[in-house]
Amino acid sequence: MKFLPFIWRQLVRNRLRTALTAGAIALAVALVCLLLTMPAGMNAMLKNLASNTRIVVHNKAGITYQLPYSYIQKIRAMPGVVGAASWTWYGGAFEIEKGVTFPNFAVEPDAAGVVWQDYKIDPQQLESFRRHRNGALVGRGTLRTQHWKIGDQVALRGTAWPVDLSFEIVGEIPNDRSPVFWLQREYLDQALRAAGRPALDSLGIIWVRVDDASRVEPLMREIDDTFRNSEAQTASETEQSYFKNFFSMLQGFVTVILIVTGLVALCIVFIAANTASMAVRERLGEIAVLKALGFSRRLIFATLLAEAVLLSTLGGALGALTAFGLTQALHGASGWNPALGPLGGFVVSEAILVQGLFLALFVGMISGVVPAFGAARRSVAATLREVF
Amino acid sequence: MIEIRDVSRIYRRGADEVHALEHVSLHVDRGRFVALMGPSGSGKSTLLNLVAGLDRPSSGTVEVAGQRLNDLSEDELARFRARHVGFVFQFFNLIPVLDARSNVELPLLLTKLGKAECRARADMALQVVGLGERAHHKPAELSGGEQQRVAIARAIVSDPEIVVADEPTGDLDAKNAVEILGLLRDLCREFQKTVVMVTHDPRGETFVDEIHHLDKGVLQDSAPGKGAA
Numbered sequence: 001m002k003f004l005p006f007i008w009r010q011l012v013r014n015r016l017r018t019a020l021t022a023g024a025i026a027l028a029v030a031l032v033c034l035l036l037t038m039p040a041g042m043n044a045m046l047k048n049l050a051s052n053t054r055i056v057v058h059n060k061a062g063i064t065y066q067l068p069y070s071y072i073q074k075i076r077a078m079p080g081v082v083g084a085a086s087w088t089w090y091g092g093a094f095e096i097e098k099g100v101t102f103p104n105f106a107v108e109p110d111a112a113g114v115v116w117q118d119y120k121i122d123p124q125q126l127e128s129f130r131r132h133r134n135g136a137l138v139g140r141g142t143l144r145t146q147h148w149k150i151g152d153q154v155a156l157r158g159t160a161w162p163v164d165l166s167f168e169i170v171g172e173i174p175n176d177r178s179p180v181f182w183l184q185r186e187y188l189d190q191a192l193r194a195a196g197r198p199a200l201d202s203l204g205i206i207w208v209r210v211d212d213a214s215r216v217e218p219l220m221r222e223i224d225d226t227f228r229n230s231e232a233q234t235a236s237e238t239e240q241s242y243f244k245n246f247f248s249m250l251q252g253f254v255t256v257i258l259i260v261t262g263l264v265a266l267c268i269v270f271i272a273a274n275t276a277s278m279a280v281r282e283r284l285g286e287i288a289v290l291k292a293l294g295f296s297r298r299l300i301f302a303t304l305l306a307e308a309v310l311l312s313t314l315g316g317a318l319g320a321l322t323a324f325g326l327t328q329a330l331h332g333a334s335g336w337n338p339a340l341g342p343l344g345g346f347v348v349s350e351a352i353l354v355q356g357l358f359l360a361l362f363v364g365m366i367s368g369v370v371p372a373f374g375a376a377r378r379s380v381a382a383t384l385r386e387v388f
Numbered sequence: 389m390i391e392i393r394d395v396s397r398i399y400r401r402g403a404d405e406v407h408a409l410e411h412v413s414l415h416v417d418r419g420r421f422v423a424l425m426g427p428s429g430s431g432k433s434t435l436l437n438l439v440a441g442l443d444r445p446s447s448g449t450v451e452v453a454g455q456r457l458n459d460l461s462e463d464e465l466a467r468f469r470a471r472h473v474g475f476v477f478q479f480f481n482l483i484p485v486l487d488a489r490s491n492v493e494l495p496l497l498l499t500k501l502g503k504a505e506c507r508a509r510a511d512m513a514l515q516v517v518g519l520g521e522r523a524h525h526k527p528a529e530l531s532g533g534e535q536q537r538v539a540i541a542r543a544i545v546s547d548p549e550i551v552v553a554d555e556p557t558g559d560l561d562a563k564n565a566v567e568i569l570g571l572l573r574d575l576c577r578e579f580q581k582t583v584v585m586v587t588h589d590p591r592g593e594t595f596v597d598e599i600h601h602l603d604k605g606v607l608q609d610s611a612p613g614k615g616a617a
């Protein structure tokens with residue numbers, strides 16, 4: 001028999017306690033590993049959502065402030081701009097009493113196909129959207145949620161603008177996660193005029209498609225410089241940055257979760273330390289006998305610490321591998337189930353695996369060091385007298 | 389083999405001083421079977437601890453196997469015990485999760501012997517105590533007498549010069565007690581071990597070479613045992 005089998009047999013002497021402690025450590029490490037995938041996962045999700053040749057231009061005061069509609073013509077004339085389309089928040093509510101809502105925007109049908117070329121909207125449906133004043137393009141996610149299909153008639157009650165509008169769904173935005181509902185800007189404009197309201201001469205944000213990714217930065221500077229002394233200054237940013245800001249609240253949430261996870265890990269340290277203390281307390285007599293046989297204080301300390309570290313590392317490895325397996329399974333499943341798409345980006349990488357194992361090692365060392373030190377420094381003669 | 393000169397051991401218990409041993413001198417030759425006897429609190433276990441290198445005297449000198457123990461550090465004392473002393477306790481003190489062979493192998497963890505050599509030595513020690521067939525039994529599967537035999541095998545497996553036994557028959561029935569005492573005597577006779585035993589058991593007198601009586605920390609008298617060669 002050598003030291004490792006000796007330590008192992010000590011570890012499994014109380015199988016239930018060992019299993020429960022290892023399980024608690026495994027759960028905590030799995031949780032930490034999964035949470036560590038969030039920053040990279042969110043970046044991957046943003047990368048997936050955002051194009052690197054699309055710019056968002058909005059009012060410098062904030063996205064809820066409007067911009068003059070004339071800006072879009074000036075931007076379209078700038079070199080490198082392939083197309084520019086506006087989004088104006090209509091705020092139409094569907095079955096408002098039931099709380100059914102989705103983001104709906106007035107857009108220019110001619111520009112939409114150019115600016116969101118990567119959305120791969122069916123050209124025939126896009127043409128139909130152009131031709132039908134009351135046509136609407138609806139995201140696949142909303143179509144599915146509302147059980148709508150192309151050809152359905154839908155009525156929305158205006159909340160941002162004082163007009164209620166009826167639509168015919170003429171096509172879908174083929175993106176499973178897209179919740180948006182696009183309507184023709186001209187349709188909203190005409191409805192406002194008919195209601196005796198001023199013409200629609202403002203917009204919410206402008207989406208600009210650039211011919212080359214390398215021209216994005218200079219173009220953003222040019223746009224903002226152009227409107228620097230205007231009544232409404234602009235702030236341009238990449239689509240990725242726009243979504244990132246949009247999700248910043250979520251990132252704050254992630255930070256909170258990471259802090260809570262840190263506290264959970266600390267709790268696990270206490271649980272593991274308690275287990276180690278109990279294991280040592282139960283075996284004070286045996287430890288005294290080992291010392292009598294010639295085991296030095298250092299060796300006793302190392303043996304007990306190794307026991308705590310082994311338990312923690314095994315639990316940690318189980319947790320890290322479980323998290324790895326789970327994310328790999330989700331990653332694989334997202335290939336054939338588009339609804340799982342965003343989850344596919346949350347992957348436990350090798351670096352995260354290593355971090356999880358180091359966390360487990362750290363938990364083992366911290367939890368084991370105090371009881372092991374206490375047991376090692378006890379006087380052997382005094383312990384033998386106390387115990388026997 | 390064992391030379392104790394004018395040894396006193398004083399413990400502090402709060403503000404009080406407990407004089408466990410007072411000016412004890414003792415000489416034991418190699419290969420002798422020695423009993424330390426006396427009532428509870430007489431200091432016999434304290435003396436045994438000093439001989440075994442588990443404790444240090446407050447004054448006087450303890451020399452065992454040619455080494456003066458007074459000056460050794462904790463780690464040096466641990467090394468001394470590993471090399472020179474085997475232990476037998478009243479309640480056997482085997483590790484319950486290990487089988488007999490693994491329990492016997494424990495002191496060999498401190499040596500550089502290979503796995504096969506450790507196993508061979510443990511098996512031989514178990515043969516010596518008559519438990520060669522019970523190597524794979526755990527302590528709970530052995531009788532009290534058998535457990536004490538395993539403990540004796542553990543005490544001799546690293547071939548120490550001295551075996552110290554603290555009440556080795558205290559938890560055994562009469563038949564097993566006599567067998568264990570006989571076994572300890574055989575260790576002296578056949579393997580030239582020096583055995584120092586603390587006991588209350590009057591049967592011990594018929595096996596040992598010498599008996600030292602202690603009372604209130606003082607060595608009262610020394611006499612030859614009935615087992616003297």
